[in-house]
Amino acid sequence: MDRLLSLWQGSGLYNLSPGQAAMIGVGLLLLFLAINKKFEPLLLVPIGFGGILANIPEAGLALSAAEQAVHLGSAALLERFAEVLGVTLDPAAGIESWRHALGDALHAGSAPQALRAADDLAVGAGFNDGMLYSFYSVAIASGVAPLVIFMGVGAMTDFGPLLANPRTLFLGAAAQFGIFATLLGAVGMTTLGWMDFSLEQAAAIGIIGGADGPTSIYVSSLLAPELLGAIAVASYSYMALVPLIQPPIMRALTTARERRIVMTQLRPVSRLEKILFPLVLLLLVVLFLPDAAPLLGMFCFGNLMRESGVVERLSDTAQNALINITTIFLGLSVGSKLQADKFLALETLGILGLGVVAFGIGTACGVLMAKLMNGVSRMPINPLIGSAGVSAVPMAARVSNKVGLDYNPQNFLLMHAMGPNVAGVIGSAVAAGVMIKYLG
C-alpha cells in the first residue's frame, strides 16, 4: 500500500499545478497555431513543444541543478543550502515552505558567489541541470544561437534591390520608430502603475517592434532574460500575423491613387557592388557602433559568403543545415522559458499588447516616410513599400506586393519592397546595438 501511495505521489497527475496545466494548454495552442494555421511553424513547433516539456511536473527539464535540488532534496540538504545562500529557515514552518524560501533566494537577491556555491552543492549532491536548461545556457544565454541564425539570414539575403535604390534604407530607419515608441509605452505603463517594467525590460519589449526574431531574442537575453519567453512568443506570433496586421494600416494611411503608383525598374547591380556592400556596412559598424558588431558582423559575414561565390559550400551550410539545427535548439530553449511561474503573469499580457502596438506603429511610420519621400524625390515611390521597413523578411515585402496588386494588377512591388525589407533588418540590428550600448 505504501508503495502504491509513493507511486501516486510521484505521478505527474498528483503534482500537476494549475499553472503548469495552463502552460501545457498554451504549448498545445502554439502547436495548433503552427500545425493547423501555419503560423511560423519552423519556430512555433519547437517552442510549443519545449513549453510542454518545461512544464512536466517533477521532471524539472527547464531547471538548473540547484533549483532541482531545492525542489527535490532532503531536509538535511536544504539546511546546507540555507547556509550557503544566507537564508534563515524557520524550523516550525515545515519543509514545503523551506523549499519555497530557498527557491525565491535562488531566483532573486543572492550574490553571484552564493549562487555558484549553491550550484556546486547541488552537483555534489548528485543533481544535474535539466536538458532544456542546458540547451538554454548553450544556445541563448551564451548568445550563440541568435547570432548563428543571423549569419544564415545574411547568407539568404540578396542586397541587390537595396543597392539599386539605397534611399529605401530610410524606410527601414523610419519603421524602427515602432521599437522606441513601444519602449516609451512600456515605460509609460510603469509610470501609470499598470505594470512594473525596468528600463532594460522596456527596451527588450520594444525590440519586438523590429519584427526580427533573432534580434529580439538576442537583446532580451542580454537585457531582460526573465521576459525572454514572452518576448520571443510575442515576436514570432506577430511576425506570423503580419499579413493581417499590416494591410488595414497601409490602406488607412494612403490614397487609392498613391497605391497605384508604378515604380521605375531597378537598375542591374554588379557582382562587385554586392561583394563590397557587406564590407562597407561592416566598416561603418566598426567606426560608429561596435555594440552592434555581434549581430551585424555575423550578418555581413553570412552575406559575404553568399556574394563572394567562392565558398558555395559554406554559404549553403549557413543557409540550410546550420540554420535548421540552430532553429531546433533555439526553439526548444525559448520553450524552456515558458514555465508557469514565470510566464503566467500580468506582465506577459502587457508584452503581448505592446507587441501589437509596436508592429502597428512601425508599419505606420514606414508608410508615412515613404509618402514623404514620394513627395520630395523625383523618382516615384509607392508608399506601400514603406510598410516593408519592419523586418519580417520576406513576409512584409510580400504583403506590400499583394496590397499593390489589389489596386493595380500589373504593378509588381515585390522587388522594390525587398529593399526596405532588408534595410529593416539592418535598422533593427542598429537599434538593438544602441539599446545595448545605452543600457548594457
Place this chain on the structure above:
Amino acid sequence: MDDQQLLNEGLGLMGFGMGFVFVFLTLLVIATTLMSRAVTRWAPAPVADEAPSRRPPAADDDGELMAVIAAAVHRHRRRHRR
C-alpha cells in the same frame, strides 16, 4: 528608480536611439552610393563590355514582342468579356 526619472530616461533613449538609427543609415546610404559610383566608374567590366553588343537588338525585339503580346492580350480580353 523614480517614475518621473524612468520616463525621462525612456524619452532620452527614444530620442538618442531614433536619432542614431537615422544617422547610421544615412551614412550607409552615402557610403553605398559612393561605393556604387566608384564601382561603375572604375570597374564596370563585365556589364559595360557586354552591354553595347547585346542590348540594342534585344531592346528592339522586346518592343516588338511587347506589342504583339499586348495586342494578343487585348484581343483575348475582349473576346472573353462578351
